[in-house]
Amino acid sequence: MHKTQICALAVAGASLIGVALAxxxxxxxxxxxxxxxxxxxxxxxxxxxxxxxxxxxxxxQLDLEIYDPSSGQWSRGTKFPxxxxxxxxxxxxxxxxxxxxxxxxxxxxxxxxxxxxxxxxWDEGTxxxxxxxxxxxxxxxxxIHAVGGVSGFGRDTAAxxxxxxxxxxxxxxxxxxxxxxxxxxxxxxxxxxxxxxxTNSNVGKELATNEAYDSANDKWAKRAAMPTARSGSxxxxxxxxxxxxxxxxxxxxxxxxxxxxxxxxxxxxYPPMPTARHGLAAVEVGGKLYAIAGExxxxxxxxxxxxxxxx
Numbered sequence: 001m002h003k004t005q006i007c008a009l010a011v012a013g014a015s016l017i018g019v020a021l022a023x024x025x026x027x028x029x030x031x032x033x034x035x036x037x038x039x040x041x042x043x044x045x046x047x048x049x050x051x052x053x054x055x056x057x058x059x060x061q062l063d064l065e066i067y068d069p070s071s072g073q074w075s076r077g078t079k080f081p082x083x084x085x086x087x088x089x090x091x092x093x094x095x096x097x098x099x100x101x102x103x104x105x106x107x108x109x110x111x112x113x114x115x116x117x118x119x120x121x122w123d124e125g126t127x128x129x130x131x132x133x134x135x136x137x138x139x140x141x142x143x144i145h146a147v148g149g150v151s152g153f154g155r156d157t158a159a160x161x162x163x164x165x166x167x168x169x170x171x172x173x174x175x176x177x178x179x180x181x182x183x184x185x186x187x188x189x190x191x192x193x194x195x196x197x198x199t200n201s202n203v204g205k206e207l208a209t210n211e212a213y214d215s216a217n218d219k220w221a222k223r224a225a226m227p228t229a230r231s232g233s234x235x236x237x238x239x240x241x242x243x244x245x246x247x248x249x250x251x252x253x254x255x256x257x258x259x260x261x262x263x264x265x266x267x268x269x270y271p272p273m274p275t276a277r278h279g280l281a282a283v284e285v286g287g288k289l290y291a292i293a294g295e296x297x298x299x300x301x302x303x304x305x306x307x308x309x310x311x
Contacts (some may be wrong), residue, residue: 025259025270025311032290032306033072035065040295040302041232043098044281047091047117051283051290052077056302059083059104064115067292067306069285078120081113086182088137090144093165094118097125099146102133108152109133112163126168130159134201136185138192140215142166145173145192147213150181154201160213177220178209184235186242188262190215193223193242195260198231203298206231206249210260224265228256234282236289239311243270245291248278253297257309275305287311 039056046052051067064077080098087101096115103109110132112125128146135149144163151157158175176194183197192213199205208229213220230247233254237243242260246253255276259268273291280294280303289309295302 025268027271027309027311029271029274030308030310031274032308033067033074034304034306035067035293036074036076036304037061037063037065038302038304039293040277040279041085042279042281042293043087043089044283044292045089045091045096046283046285047094047096049285051285051292052089052091052096052115052117053281053292054080054089054098055085055087055101056293057085057279058302067290069288069290077117078115078122081122081124082111084109084133086133086135086150088135088146090137090139092139092142092144097144097163097165099137099144099163100128100132100135100149102150107131108150126163126170128159128161128163128170129172130157130161132157132159134181136183136194138185138187140187140190140192145185145187145213147176147185147192147194148180148183148197150201156181156200174213174218174220177211177222178207180207180209182231183207184233184244186235186237188237188240188242191262193260193262195226195235195242195244196230196233196247203231203248204250206247212262223262224260224267226260227258227267227269228254230254230256230278232278234280234291236282236284238284238287238289241268243282243289243309245273245282245289245309246277246280246294248298251298253278253295270309270311273307273309275303275307277303277305
């Protein structure tokens with residue numbers, strides 16, 4: 001692939017750093033204000049137009065970082081109750097739900113925490129039945145679907161649990177056909193797409209698998225595989241497609257951006273991220289994709305990078 005052309009323009013307070021090439025879909029990357037703290041293996045969600053990010057591999061890291069795209073400013077919320085990484089966070093009904101994760105002895109947790117940004121408080125929620133980290137979660141029909149992950153002893157789980165916030169109860173859904181960890185899960189309409197990941201925490205055993213759960217018929221089906229097998233990616237729903245950014249395989253981190261079109265069951269390339277990384281977070285706000293934090297290569301140090309894709 002040809003190198004992305006570097007431009008020295010400034011766009012709305014951010015530097016223009018990447019544009020589409022021949023053979024790619026359109027779009028451009030701009031540099032946003034970096035996060036105050038550098039970290040990797042994070043998770044983030046958008047709530048009320050702001051991005052909330054937490055977690056990381058620093059066992060002392062409890063800060064909840066908040067980015068406001070409208071002002072370009074970072075702030076901090078109430079500290080998270082416990083240090084955790086490889087967790088999942090969901091925004092639903094005006095709250096954040098932090099689900100599962102790994103604690104620093106390597107064991108998975110089934111804990112759920114709820115954050116109320118109005119009250120600035122964290123409360124313990126109903127725990128999942130299956131403790132696990134490196135899982136993924138998304139919302140369909142007002143319910144949280146938590147899928148896959150590492151359940152202990154480095155073994156993956158096919159667990160698919162569904163949380164009803166009104167009943168404050170988890171129920172079991174049809175298991176994920178391919179057990180895996182470090183994958184992504186994104187909802188488009190009533191379909192949940194679970195993409196990529198790896199087998200039993202083994203870097204070097206990355207997957208390109210794409211499986212879709214249809215909440216209307218309560219069944220899973222195989223979809224077109226992602227062109228690049230990878231784990232530790234991040235993903236968002238944007239313009240009716242699933243955008244998968246970054247990730248890793250063996251000792252390599254990716255800057256690849258591949259988008260899945262559910263209507264055509266097909267994949268397209270988009271302009272690559274300027275900074276290759278894995279263990280990052282991706283969030284959609286206002287029709288733009290924000291790719292924040294991560295690690296440039298395994299064990300090489302965390303990043304505070306904030307890069308914004310404008311389709």
